[in-house]
Amino acid sequence: MTALAFSVCVYCGSKSGEDPRFASIAAQVGQWIGEHGGQLVYGGGRNGLMGIVAESTMAAGGSVVGIIPRALVEKEWAHHGCTELHVVETMHERKRMMAERADAFLALPGGIGTFEELFEVWTWRQLGYHDKPVGILNSHAYYDHLMAFMGQVVAQGFMGEWQMDLVTVGTEPATLLRQLVESAGFAPPARMQAL
The missing domain is CATH 3.40.50.450 (Rossmann fold)
Incomplete structure (x- = not known):
């Protein structure tokens, strides 16, 4: 096995x-x-x-x-x-x-439980409790308003761009999963392109 x-x-x-x-x-x-x-x-x-x-x-x-x-x-x-x-x-x-x-985290559409889990693991990464990739699958514009709000948080000085950079946002499942798995260090880029 x-x-x-x-x-x-x-x-x-x-x-x-x-x-x-x-x-x-x-x-x-x-x-x-x-x-x-x-x-x-x-x-x-x-x-x-x-x-x-x-x-x-x-x-x-x-x-x-x-x-x-x-x-x-x-x-x-x-x-x-x-x-x-x-x-x-x-x-x-x-x-x-x-x-x-x-090894990596991915948020799909969901309610407050999903949001709470996403923000917690994002916060943990910001604080250095882990360095695992975090992704948001924004298919069909589900998270558009959330991401716009997060931009407002940055604009108002409560977050920095570096904190936004701790999360990878994508719209295509296969593409985003490939990015997260590659970022987690489980396959070299050449191999990941073949997946």
Whole structure:
């Protein structure tokens, strides 16, 4: 058995949203991870985009590590088909384990839970707690207003451009995943171009 090439932590909604294109994007992300021998780390649910990305990863041959707090096992319908499913006691434990098991982070469309996880891991990178790449998949303009607001934060002097540079924003799943995996140091650029 060969070692995994990389592990991507994906933050996304436990709902599918109103636009069916978001489900398609989640499926593309999972398929890419699975087809390239990767491992998905995520919140352990089987509903919404969370379930889609997990199912797509496994269907494409990848492994899936789900991490879910005991209080959410029923609410988020824990995905018992994961390669590994860890039931933890608190959200803090969940997020810490997700961060430890990941080589890179990617935010898909989601709600306040997704935003909270994204901003936390972004803040941790700013503070030097990790130096793993962080990405935002802005497919179908989902994050346009957020990115415009972040520009306003910089313009008002509450952040610097260097903090914005800690996050890679892209619109195409395969392109952004390739960038994140390459930035994580798991393959030389020449090999990544062939993926």
